[in-house]
Amino acid sequence: MMQNNYADYDVPQNLKFKTLDIVRMGGLNCTAQIPAENFAGVLQAPNQITKAAVELCFSLANKEIIVTGKISGEREVQCARCLRRVTQPFSETFCETYSTKTEIIDIMYVVLQTLALTEDIRFLCAPDCKGLCPRCGQDLNQGPCGCQEESFSPFAVLKGKFNK
Ligand SMILES: [Zn+2]
Ligand SMILES: [Zn+2]
Numbered sequence: 001m002m003q004n005n006y007a008d009y010d011v012p013q014n015l016k017f018k019t020l021d022i023v024r025m026g027g028l029n030c031t032a033q034i035p036a037e038n039f040a041g042v043l044q045a046p047n048q049i050t051k052a053a054v055e056l057c058f059s060l061a062n063k064e065i066i067v068t069g070k071i072s073g074e075r076e077v078q079c080a081r082c083l084r085r086v087t088q089p090f091s092e093t094f095c096e097t098y099s100t101k102t103e104i105i106d107i108m109y110v111v112l113q114t115l116a117l118t119e120d121i122r123f124l125c126a127p128d129c130k131g132l133c134p135r136c137g138q139d140l141n142q143g144p145c146g147c148q149e150e151s152f153s154p155f156a157v158l159k160g161k162f163n164k
Pocket of ligand 1: 084
């Protein structure tokens with residue numbers, strides 16, 4: 001749920017803040033949940049993020065508004081080799097400056113761009129994950145499966161081609 005330090009201010013759900021409101025309040029600290037429906041069409045794997053919230057701090061400086069933000073949440077990712085699913089916490093920060101002449105400060109845009117840039121699209125559960133046996137499908141992290149390694153290595157396939 002939304003909450004803020006400014007009792008009379010409702011944080012806009014779409015995170016598009018009116019610059020005038022921020023100036024009138026002399027800045028703003030707030031937090032907001034990011035509903036998952038915002039990720040579709042922006043992230044390559046929009047269903048990966050199972051939880052996301054942002055902490056925002058707007059401060060006024062001269063004719064500018066400086067916004068620092070911290071996005072944190074959880075991703076459910078799948079190992080690209082062994083297909084194991086792992087829940088991973090994440091935390092990203094950003095800092096943007098806007099002119100007080102800007103009418104709308106679109107924080108949702110910044111949040112989505114930050115998440116898009118930090119997507120983990122080729123996650124590995126461990127740097128040396130052994131993956132699945134391409135023949136029998138056993139998770140090789142749990143031990144050898146007994147299939148003959150040589151018979152389906154890429155080199156063996158090449159060798160077979162040359163011998164024909
Ligand atoms: Zn793995
Ligand atoms: Zn096998």
